[in-house]
Amino acid sequence: MLFVIIAVDAHDSIEKRPLYREEHLKRLERLNDEGKLLMAGPFTDTSGSLIIIDAPSLEEAKEFARTDPFYLNGVYASVDVKPFKKVLP
Numbered sequence: 145m146l147f148v149i150i151a152v153d154a155h156d157s158i159e160k161r162p163l164y165r166e167e168h169l170k171r172l173e174r175l176n177d178e179g180k181l182l183m184a185g186p187f188t189d190t191s192g193s194l195i196i197i198d199a200p201s202l203e204e205a206k207e208f209a210r211t212d213p214f215y216l217n218g219v220y221a222s223v224d225v226k227p228f229k230k231v232l233p
Contacts, residue, residue: 146182146228149195151214154221155196158190167213175200175208192220199230 154160175181175197182196193214199205202225209215209223 145201145205146230147197147199147202148226148228149197149205149209150192150224150226151195151209151220152192152210152222152224153190154218157219157221160217160219161214163229164213164219165219171213196228205208 154165172181172184172195179200182198184193186193186196192213195209197205197208199208212220212223214220215223
């Protein structure tokens with residue numbers, strides 16, 4: 145099942161982001177290596193990030209989002225996880 149993770153940055157995320165970026169990216173790279181990462185990246189207006197993953201359940205997708213280094217260390221103020229149905233392409 146596919147899930148969209150919408151992460152909203154904290155007000156001080158610009159200062160915190162570089163501190164946890166490597167750990168955050170390594171985690172996403174592992175997911176990508178497993179074929180479970182469809183896309184990930186920050187919004188260009190610096191308001192947050194979008195991550196689309198393949199996970200067995202909503203609860204596991206939420207757990208992935210809640211254990212992200214950016215969320216655990218306050219780069220993300222919040223994360224919202226929603227089931228997603230890919231139609232195109």
